[in-house]
């Protein structure tokens with residue numbers, strides 16, 4: 145009798161769930177405000193297709209989106225409430241000009257571990273309040289003032305590469321550049337370098353392991369309880385489960401430690417800025433932003449911001465250094481052109497040239513722009529929720545819709561960048577001589593009020609590292625090619641089919657003069 149009752153109740157539950165989902169699907173296909181937009185029916189019916197391609201098939205929905213654009217044009221409905229729009233001339237409107245409000249999508253928010261960070265602040269006005277003190281900490285002036293810190297880390301890389309040459313060591317570029325970016329971001333943001341460059345070889349646990357965390361995040365988008373569950377698991381068990389999760393936990397723990405230490409230093413009336421007047425760290429900047437309400441200077445806020453800055457600052461810049469490296473080493477004529485230009489301003493290999501001078505070098509700056517453009521791994525969709533209706537061609541997009549576009553699809557638009565998959569720095573020089581500004585189409589850092597916070601830091605690292613690298617050494621690619629930086633899978637950033645990213649190189653020559 146009890147069994148019958150149990151079976152009937154279970155069947156009732158299943159039936160109700162089925163009817164509920166069916167009603168949802170019908171609503172999404174017929175009555176939803178985005179129902180009339182182009183795209184395959186299965187993409188707009190529910191979020192199942194995205195979950196299937198990303199979680200079950202392993203991060204391949206971005207490829208389906210690309211196919212949808214090939215079939216349906218520049219605007220496509222890619223899930224229940226999101227339109228992908230890859231028209232390069234529409235990006236300014238999508239991100240919103242100054243004064244235009246854009247929220248972050250709630251779905252994207254739930255894949256991250258730091259809900260109170262700027263990256264995860266949904267409301268536009270709240271985001272502005274939180275971001276304002278950080279803008280000056282990462283402004284171009286601020287980064288120019290810490291150029292000597294970045295240069296000192298670059299010098300360490302150069303010293304270590306000399307050692308690698310002497311020993312014939314095979315190097316993974318992501319290890320080399322990841323150690324650099326970790327030490328730079330920890331030194332500046334945490335006030336203390338994590339010292340990855342001081343280890344023998346190139347220690348780079350964070351970058352390797354955090355990739356593991358990105359995989360989990362993608363799953364968390366569809367199953368958000370995973371993140372909450374992770375925070376309850378003891379660190380030792382986590383370590384056994386996944387190195388990626390444990391490393392992420394390590395970043396979370398150290399951010400909290402630095403945040404606690406800073407808040408205590410404020411209470412004790414300790415000095416909050418260094419000799420140059422720059423706050424001692426990101427945590428000091430936030431803890432002393434007295435124009436913000438106390439809730440915005442809480443331990444949770446400081447910790448969350450510390451986590452996001454660390455994770456956001458590590459891998460992206462390292463990847464672009466790798467990307468530029470593999471393209472230059474595959475195009476020796478371009479490499480030689482760059483080396484000749486560097487010799488013209490750096491008399492000796494150990495000469496120090498300011499970032500602003502390096503930026504004014506035509507070929508180096510073209511190499512940097514082309515390296516940022518000719519990529520296949522910035523697959524993240526940078527979604528923004530519009531708060532007012534928006535016109536795109538013949539379409540009126542309703543308020544509340546999420547508009548997204550993967551930077552890769554914009555960066556590789558053949559109408560703006562002919563033969564987009566070919567690395568050709570000259571295109572930037574030619575466009576400039578024709579008075580055409582291609583920079584406005586470069587999508588790698590996004591735009592608007594939620595544009596990359598670390599853009600100046602990233603540029604400083606790129607210029608200083610590339611100049612020192614190619615003024616000092618020649619390299620060869622070992623068992624590697626451009627295909628090792630081409631995404632076949634997407635987990636926030638792109639990965640190859642076997643879940644990797646990066647190339648192997650060996651130093652073949654040290655330039656003496």
Ligand code: HEM
Pocket residue numbers: 262263264275282329452453456457458460461464524525526527551587588589590593594595596597598599601602
């Ligand atoms: C070449 C290197 C980099 C690239 C291409 C890059 C790209 C991006 C992009 C596309 C976004 C927008 C994400 C979205 O809207 O979903 C973003 C946001 C962000 N980036 Fe970067 N990034 C780079 C380096 C850095 C560095 C070095 C930092 C360190 C401070 C950093 C910190 C951030 C933060 C905190 C955000 C969130 C901003 C906000 O929501 O207001 N990034 N980045």
